[in-house]
Amino acid sequence: MNAIELNAVDYQYKEFKLNDISFRVPQGFVTGFIGANGVGKTTIIRMIMDLIEPESGEILVFNQKMNEYPIELKNKIGFVYSELYLNDKWDVQKIEQYISPFYSKWDHQLFTYYLKKFELPCNRKIKTFSTGMKMKLSIAIAFSHHAELFILDEPTSGLDPIVRNEVLDVIQKELIDEKKSVFISTHIISDLEKIADYLVYLKGGEVVLNAFLDDILKKFKVVKGDTQQLDEELIQLTNYIEENKTGYTALTEHANIFEEIFGNKIAITNPTIEDLMVYLEKGAQKTEHQNIET
Numbered sequence: 001m002n003a004i005e006l007n008a009v010d011y012q013y014k015e016f017k018l019n020d021i022s023f024r025v026p027q028g029f030v031t032g033f034i035g036a037n038g039v040g041k042t043t044i045i046r047m048i049m050d051l052i053e054p055e056s057g058e059i060l061v062f063n064q065k066m067n068e069y070p071i072e073l074k075n076k077i078g079f080v081y082s083e084l085y086l087n088d089k090w091d092v093q094k095i096e097q098y099i100s101p102f103y104s105k106w107d108h109q110l111f112t113y114y115l116k117k118f119e120l121p122c123n124r125k126i127k128t129f130s131t132g133m134k135m136k137l138s139i140a141i142a143f144s145h146h147a148e149l150f151i152l153d154e155p156t157s158g159l160d161p162i163v164r165n166e167v168l169d170v171i172q173k174e175l176i177d178e179k180k181s182v183f184i185s186t187h188i189i190s191d192l193e194k195i196a197d198y199l200v201y202l203k204g205g206e207v208v209l210n211a212f213l214d215d216i217l218k219k220f221k222v223v224k225g226d227t228q229q230l231d232e233e234l235i236q237l238t239n240y241i242e243e244n245k246t247g248y249t250a251l252t253e254h255a256n257i258f259e260e261i262f263g264n265k266i267a268i269t270n271p272t273i274e275d276l277m278v279y280l281e282k283g284a285q286k287t288e289h290q291n292i293e294t
Contacts, residue, residue: 001063003027003149003181004048009057011043018043021057023200023210025183030171032192032213033185034277035202041185042082044202045153048183049079061149075104078142082154084134088127092120092137103145114140118166132163139167143174150174152184156191168194189274201277208280217270221255222279224248225266234258240283251279 004025011018018040025031035041046052048059050066059066061073086095092115100106115122118136126134135155142150150171156164172195174180186192192199199216201209209216220239227248235241237257241250252258255268271279 001027002060003062004183005058005060005063006044006048007058007060009044009047009054009059011040011047011052011054013043016040016043018054018205021202021207023207025181025200026198026212027181028179029197029212030182030184030195031198031200032196032273033183033200033202034187034189034192034273036281037187039202040205041202042153045151045183045185048151049074049077074102075145076148078145078147078150080135080138080142080150080152080155082157084126084138086126089125091125092122095126095137095141099141105146107144107146110146111140111144114143114170117170131158132160135159135167136163139170143170148179148181150180150182150184152182152186154186155184156186156188164188164191171195189272189277192273196273199273201280203281209276213273216276219253220251220271220276221253222269222271222275223250223252223255223258223266224269225258225262229262229265234261238283240279242282251275251283 002024006024007022009018009021011021021044033041033044043052047054048061048066050070062076064073066073090098096108096111100108118133118140120133120137120140126137129137135158139155142152152171156167159167168191171182171184174182182195184192184195196213199209199211199213200207225247227243230243230248234257237254238250238252241248251271258266259268
């Protein structure tokens with residue numbers, strides 16, 4: 001079963017466009033949602049939450065449409081946005097009084113636990129909170145009503161490394177229950193290296209990768225060797241290649257061919273998530289440039 005599923009979703013606003021967006025967020029895993037700033041990640045999250053409507057296509061959460069079952073589905077979702085949209089004149093107690101009635105499984109004891117864990121004061125107004133404290137409060141709210149799906153939009157943005165690790169640790173511990181699912185959008189790729197099981201990569205308004213991370217890392221390899229080894233046929237087997245005085249570095253789905261030809265004269269390693277994103281972005285830019293020239 002999938003926690004989230006998008007099928008052939010199109011959306012356009014002025015010059016911004018999303019084309020035929022299809023991907024799944026498998027239940028019980030952490031799915032990383034990556035792509036350059038402005039590519040449409042937040043727009044897609046807003047469509048999933050039924051805050052804006054797609055022009056066409058279908059969006060399902062737990063195999064149901066949000067606009068048909070809004071109360072039931074939002075009860076199951078812990079949503080963390082990059083900003084805390086609450087009255088900054090309220091204190092934490094006032095916020096709980098306002099928010100708790102919206103969730104049938106609101107757990108005051110659990111909320112209190114997270115407030116203590118994050119060292120958040122109950123009697124200070126939100127406007128006195130730092131960026132990190134506001135994000136911790138968002139996490140505390142999202143994790144205090146026994147949600148089954150957590151949708152996190154840039155949850156570690158603007159946080160210092162210590163607080164970021166603290167937030168990521170909480171996310172990991174929530175997944176002890178295999179029924180829990182996480183869909184996390186972030187531009188801090190190193191965060192995903194620690195927690196992601198599945199990856200959705202959005203580029204140019206389209207989904208480029210949509211698979212378990214282990215399968216992606218089996219598919220793509222980074223090859224390094226001497227530039228004299230290269231010919232046009234080998235270059236065509238790469239998704240991206242860069243050359244310098246010390247040799248070449250290439251991202252490829254055909255590392256076995258390089259290994260058969262050159263053996264131990266080359267180095268083959270697994271790419272990091274950041275390697276994948278950087279090399280695939282650069283490869284696309286190079287292709288677009290070549291197309292313009294021709």
